[in-house]
Amino acid sequence: MKVTVEYLGYIKQTLGVEQGENVTLKDDALVRDLLSTLAEKHGELFQKSVYEPKCSDLKPHYIASVNGLLLNQLNGIETKLKDGDRVVLMPVVTGG
Numbered sequence: 001m002k003v004t005v006e007y008l009g010y011i012k013q014t015l016g017v018e019q020g021e022n023v024t025l026k027d028d029a030l031v032r033d034l035l036s037t038l039a040e041k042h043g044e045l046f047q048k049s050v051y052e053p054k055c056s057d058l059k060p061h062y063i064a065s066v067n068g069l070l071l072n073q074l075n076g077i078e079t080k081l082k083d084g085d086r087v088v089l090m091p092v093v094t095g096g
Helices: 010-015 031-042 044-049
Strands: 002-007 020-024 062-066 086-091
Touching: 002 010, 002 031, 010 044, 010 086, 020 031, 031 044
Parallel strands: 002 086
Antiparallel strands: 002 020, 062 086
């Protein structure tokens, strides 16, 4: 299956990637599998900034959504993906 991954904010600049990329995964993949694939592809910068394989969640300053729903509204990184899903990785925005 293929999913589209979009990067917003600082992560896009950190990794030096365009806004999005298509990623091919096995049919029963979870968000965790996608993040591990991205960590392998983008290497140390991704692992230090966003997600390190074997961790139970994204790094503290990042959030992700699947088709517009935040992971905490779903099943976290154990959320099952399906063909055509759109995953967005973005920094947590705070202000005041």
